[in-house]
Amino acid sequence: MIDIDTLLAWGGVYKKVSAGEVIFREGAVCTFYHQLVEGKVKWVNINDEGKEFIQTFIEPGECFGEFPLFDDEPYAAGAIADSDSVIIRISKFTFHQILKDNPELHFEFSKLLTQRLRFKFLILKELANHNPEGSISSLLGYFKEHKKNICTKCNRLQLTRQQIADMTGLRVETVIRTMKNMQHKGHLQINKGKVYC
Amino acid sequence: MIDIDTLLAWGGVYKKVSAGEVIFREGAVCTFYHQLVEGKVKWVNINDEGKEFIQTFIEPGECFGEFPLFDDEPYAAGAIADSDSVIIRISKFTFHQILKDNPELHFEFSKLLTQRLRFKFLILKELANHNPEGSISSLLGYFKEHKKNICTKCNRLQLTRQQIADMTGLRVETVIRTMKNMQHKGHLQINKGKVYC
DNA sequence: ATGAACTTATGATTCAACGCATAAAAAAAA
């Protein structure tokens, strides 16, 4: 989101996290702006039974956990490194200064927030519709459109069925069965368990 | 969101809409910033079978349909007047000018977007959890917290069971039965069909 | 190459929300 040189110039600090490591927890208070430099981070809620709901995967260059920077409420979801990752952080105060100094960057930031809202609108209307195939199609369609977790060269999906389940509130078995069904309808290709869309 | 005097000073134009009237449709291209002055507006998606999913109710003072102002994509959901309403509109260009002229207002706008994202995160994690009582509780809890559609004096819920169903992807019958059950547990009061929470 | 861990695959059963029907109560309109 914000370019790394700018973040470093304003005192940004790198931090390495290992796969599985918790970066921050749902409900915690926030004092930093976080941006992913390298790796993959998931933004998740965990329910009473320990089941994860993945709100979004974060890719390099994207920020995460930004709500509290604006409204001073606790984190709405936790962040966990999905693979070994590098993040860069600046203080909340500095973040506000950067936005003040760069109106165009602030505009880009608003654009990012609306894009995230758009994704939520999309997924929410699909989940409310209780149609596994619709939910999965919309998710894959969105990811393809935004080149997220889909190989740009070979169209291979970089997500496991479990991860799709965790983003749609479905069970792995349901995702596996539904995607097999989508293959029969010609909506996607599966080769040795790998999905191409 | 933006105060009315400012909107009028920048050439804002009032528009009256009757209950049930479509203000804009999902997928349409957008050229205006919309703000509700009086009445109630719902922001909805309608699925293949004609079933509505209500993303949010808009209350006086709030803006709606703002995504395209930032990312130039079509509307993610349509807007329908839920009761006779008055809205005020300014052009996209003017909206951008106002934000440029008022950095603090822009900050407030970002805050609004994050609050909307927060609500989406909350509802999404509940819907993914497939627990009607959880979904309804979270929705009512959020509304109570933000004094939306709940009478501040008597705590009476201003939503029908059908509207709750349309915001949670549940069926009316399920909402009625679940809320009856919540009453038995003492989580809310029902008197002559009216809910107090 | 081998074993461990993870991911995909598939069948059988269960259960809770759906979907339909029908009616009573409340609110709005005439």
Added chain:
DNA sequence: TTTTTTTTATGCGTTGAATCATAAGTTCAT
């Protein structure tokens, strides 16, 4: 007031995703 419409209420059969069990295929570390 009476009539009409909307909302709440409840019973019951159906359905489809969850759940459980089990196994085969894939990936990864040693």
